[in-house]
Ligand SMILES: CC(=O)SCCNC(=O)CCNC(=O)[C@H](O)C(C)(C)COP(=O)(O)OP(=O)(O)OC[C@H]1O[C@@H](n2cnc3c(N)ncnc32)[C@H](O)[C@@H]1OP(=O)(O)O
């Protein structure tokens with residue numbers, strides 16, 4: 001597609017792409033880019049400065065300059081239609097089959113994912129938007145290669161909440177004035193432009209999950225984007241609602257401030273546990289054993305620093321009238337293996353029970369077969385209430401020291417843990433490169449966030465001279481050998497394992513720590 005109004009679409013135009021990439025929608029994307037991309041880049045630079053301060057021995061704390069916000073009396077907007085009762089939220093990518101299955105699943109909300117669960121391949125980006133439009137118009141249908149037919153059921157469907165890419169990612173197939181556009185603004189902008197009005201007409205609204213924020217200033221940027229977008233379409237300010245994932249270590253110290261910045265548009269906070277663990281490792285990766293996590297799969301939500309984080313999240317949200325939404329238990333049920341299924345259901349039940357008892361208003365599931373369990377657990381706690389915003393948890397007091405108590409996590413680095421990190425990391429990247437950003441590996445859900453933990457954990461152990469439970473030190477040679485052995489176990493199909501192995505070494509072993517594994521991975525995509 002040629003250059004129009006300074007916008008150039010460099011990706012191929014597939015079937016019906018012109019319905020999404022209309023001149024009017026591209027004009028809107030250009031306006032978003034010109035108004036906000038400079039600030040986006042400044043805020044990314046601010047992230048890097050903060051990280052350098054931490055590497056130089058600094059720490060994280062509640063901000064002195066925003067004490068008035070934390071101490072003040074204010075509340076966020078009343079919950080919007082379709083977001084009052086969020087006891088079960090299913091997440092997943094936006095291909096046609098998953099879209100239909102998620103909307104039909106019986107969950108109250110569907111997080112339509114352009115982020116952790118998605119490889120931002122050009123067709124995934126644009127066809128995901130088409131599927132969302134068709135779903136809202138209730139005309140989305142799909143026939144599988146085996147001939148199984150999928151259609152949306154009559155009656156209530158899950159409320160759609162779209163998660164755009166994080167601020168760090170760009171969209172290389174849409175250039176504005178010769179520059180790559182922001183992945184966040186493309187995903188947000190296309191959905192908002194095409195679906196805001198249809199969603200309002202359907203009795204819901206344009207709703208979003210905002211990932212990987214690191215500060216309230218990043219929330220302020222989103223809020224300004226929302227005001228601009230609503231004015232552009234002449235929709236009242238406050239129509240958009242956004243739930244922010246608290247899934248970076250710095251953001252945990254700015255929960256009140258993030259809610260405050262978005263208060264007119266806020267729909268609460270979510271405890272994004274996997275990226276949170278990744279961020280904990282990343283931010284203090286050079287600080288020896290003070291911030292060292294044991295094996296990824298041994299870190300549970302009852303570790304003191306994780307407990308402090310979720311307790312603070314519920315307390316902060318409910319004090320401000322905002323929903324607190326729980327996170328993802330990674331255990332995936334199986335329709336083929338009864339034992340795997342039983343374990344997954346039991347683990348998920350435990351996880352959701354802890355969240356419901358802690359005061360969360362609902363939680364995430366990764367698979368339709370987990371919807372009934374999550375619903376049952378929250379039904380038991382909520383009774384007739386649509387949420388438990390009334391449970392304000394005034395007894396909760398969480399200090400900076402408790403949030404920072406990473407060293408208090410039970411467990412140690414083991415060789416089995418290292419092997420798992422390497423194998424999962426390579427398998428996940430192989431899948432990602434083929435266009436699938438969510439995949440079941442060793443009966444666990446793996447996505448960009450869980451894979452980030454695997455690779456950053458390897459980096460941290462390697463660069464802090466850690467010795468494993470077997471007495472073996474973590475070295476580059478050991479990681480290389482394990483990578484070869486683990487790939488050898490994966491069967492004869494070469495897939496894209498060679499490429500995935502190379503990418504894994506780049507993000508897990510190289511001295512320069514890559515900020516997000518999706519950055520170099522995206523450069524390998526067409
Ligand atoms: C850290 C975070 O950000 S968590 C949030 C991001 N991650 C995610 O959203 C992961 C979502 N989950 C998934 O993508 C999938 O469940 C996977 C990849 C983990 C497993 O998928 P599969 O291997 O297809 O599972 P399985 O074969 O058991 O699926 C059974 C059926 O359920 C459907 N299904 C599974 N998960 C989902 C889902 N999340 N949404 C909708 N449908 C789903 C499958 O499409 C399949 O449908 P079919 O019977 O019509 O063919």
Ligand SMILES: O=CC(=O)O
Nearest residue numbers: 272273274275449
């Ligand atoms: O996005 C969720 C997470 O846990 O990461």
Ligand SMILES: [Mg+2]
Nearest residue numbers: 116272275449
């Ligand atoms: Mg995440």
